[in-house]
Amino acid sequence: MxxxxxxxxxxxxxxxxxxxxxxxxxxxxxxxxxxxxxxxxxxxxxxxxxxxxxxxxxxxxxxxxxxxxxxxxxxxxxxxxGIEKETANDILDILEANDIYFEVSTNKGIYSEKQEKRIENFASHIATTMPHLTYKVAIAMAAAHLSLLDITYIEDMRSLIQQDDIEVLKIIGFSMEGPKVLAPASVKIRELADLVVTSSAQNNIEVNHKNxxxxxxxxxxxxxxxxxxxxxxxxxxxxxxxxxxxxxxxxxxxxxxxxxxxxxxxxxxxxxxxxxxxxxxxxxxxxxx
Missing domain, CATH: 3.40.50.1000 (HAD superfamily/HAD-like)
Structure with missing residues (x-):
C-alpha cells in the first residue's frame, strides 16, 4: 500500500x-x-x-x-x-546571447528584469495549453494571474545575485519560439558543471543544481x-x-x-x-x- x-x-x-x-x-x-x-x-x-x-x-x-x-x-x-553564483552568471550569459527572457528564483523571492516579457510568455503558455482561447484573452488571463504572484522587477540581475544574502535556486528561460530557440541554449547550459536542465512546457527551460x-x-x-x-x-x-x-x-x-x-x-x-x-x-x- x-x-x-x-x-x-x-x-x-x-x-x-x-x-x-x-x-x-x-x-x-x-x-x-x-x-x-x-x-x-x-x-x-x-x-x-x-x-x-x-x-x-x-x-x-x-x-x-x-x-x-x-x-x-x-x-x-x-x-x-542552489546554483553557484559564478555558474548563475554563465547561465544568464547564454540566455541573453540567445535572446531568451529569464527569471531567477532565489531564497528572497522571484526576480525579473522585464514585466512585459513575463506577461507575453505566460500568455503564450496559456494559449498553448488552452487553444480554444484567443491570444487577447490569454494575455488578460496572464496579467490577472501574474498580478497575484509575488515577483520583484529589477534593473540589474547580475548585481542582485552577487549579494551575499542571495541564494540562486532556479533560473527559468522562456521563448515563444519554443525548442527552436531553447534547445541550442540548453545544450550550452548542460556543458556547465553541476547543473540539470529540464522543462515544464514547450516554451521554457528550467535550470537547477544537479541535486x-x-x-x-x-x-x-x-x-x-x-x-x-x-x-x-x-x-x-x-x-x-x-x-x-x-x-x-x-x-x-x-x-x-x-x-x-x-x-x-x-x-x-x-x-x-x-x-x-x-x-x-x-x-x-x-x-x-
Whole structure:
C-alpha cells in the first residue's frame, strides 16, 4: 500500500483555471483519511504554489523549484540545493546571447528584469495549453494571474545575485519560439558543471543544481519518513517530473503528458482537465497499487 503521494501542479493537479478541482480535492482527502500523505512537487516557488493549495483547503509538504527548496507542512525549510553564483552568471550569459527572457528564483523571492516579457510568455503558455482561447484573452488571463504572484522587477540581475544574502535556486528561460530557440541554449547550459536542465512546457527551460531534482527531493522526504520507493506514488506530465516518475514504484503520467514522459511512468491517467490526479489516487487505493 502506498504511504506517500507526490504530485506535480501545472498540467497535472491544476485545471484550466489554475485551480484544483473538487474531484481532485475529494480524492486527496480520501487518501489522507486512509493515512496516506499527499504533497506537491512543483517547479513553482513556494509563494506561487501556495495560493491554489490554500484555496482548495489542502495543507501539505511542498517540493518547490523542482527540488531546490523543500518545505514541511508548516512551511519550514527542510532542504536547499542552489546554483553557484559564478555558474548563475554563465547561465544568464547564454540566455541573453540567445535572446531568451529569464527569471531567477532565489531564497528572497522571484526576480525579473522585464514585466512585459513575463506577461507575453505566460500568455503564450496559456494559449498553448488552452487553444480554444484567443491570444487577447490569454494575455488578460496572464496579467490577472501574474498580478497575484509575488515577483520583484529589477534593473540589474547580475548585481542582485552577487549579494551575499542571495541564494540562486532556479533560473527559468522562456521563448515563444519554443525548442527552436531553447534547445541550442540548453545544450550550452548542460556543458556547465553541476547543473540539470529540464522543462515544464514547450516554451521554457528550467535550470537547477544537479541535486535539485524532484526525484531526489521525493526520495529525501520519503527517507525522512521511513518510507521506501515501493510505498511512494508520483504523478506528473512533463520532463521536470521524469526523475520522480522513474524513482517511485507507483508512477502515473497524465493523459496530457508529453509522449516521452509517458514512457517513464508505469500507469497513465486522464488529463488535468479530467481530474486525472483524483482518478489516479482512487485507482491506487482501489487496486492497492
Amino acid at each position: 502506498i504511504k506517500l503521494i507526490a504530485s506535480d501542479m501545472d498540467g497535472t493537479l491544476l485545471d484550466s483555471k489554475m485551480g484544483i478541482s473538487k474531484d481532485n480535492v475529494s480524492a486527496i482527502k480520501e487518501a489522507e483519511r486512509l493515512g496516506i500523505e499527499f504533497m506537491v512537487a512543483t517547479g513553482r516557488a513556494y509563494a506561487e504554489a501556495k495560493p491554489a493549495l490554500e484555496e482548495a483547503g489542502i495543507e501539505c509538504a511542498m517540493i518547490t523549484l523542482n527540488g531546490a527548496k523543500v518545505f514541511d507542512k508548516a512551511g519550514n525549510s527542510l532542504f536547499t540545493a 535539485a531534482q524532484k526525484g531526489i527531493a521525493v526520495a529525501h522526504v520519503a527517507k525522512d519518513r521511513g518510507i521506501s520507493e515501493k510505498e511512494v506514488m508520483t504523478i506528473g506530465d512533463n520532463f521536470n517530473d521524469v526523475s520522480m516518475l522513474q524513482w517511485a514504484d507507483v508512477s502515473f503520467a497524465m493523459g496530457n503528458a508529453e509522449l516521452e514522459v509517458k514512457d517513464h511512468a508505469k500507469y497513465i491517467t486522464s488529463t488535468n482537465l479530467e481530474n486525472g490526479v483524483g482518478e489516479a489516487i482512487l485507482r491506487a487505493i482501489r487496486e492497492n497499487l
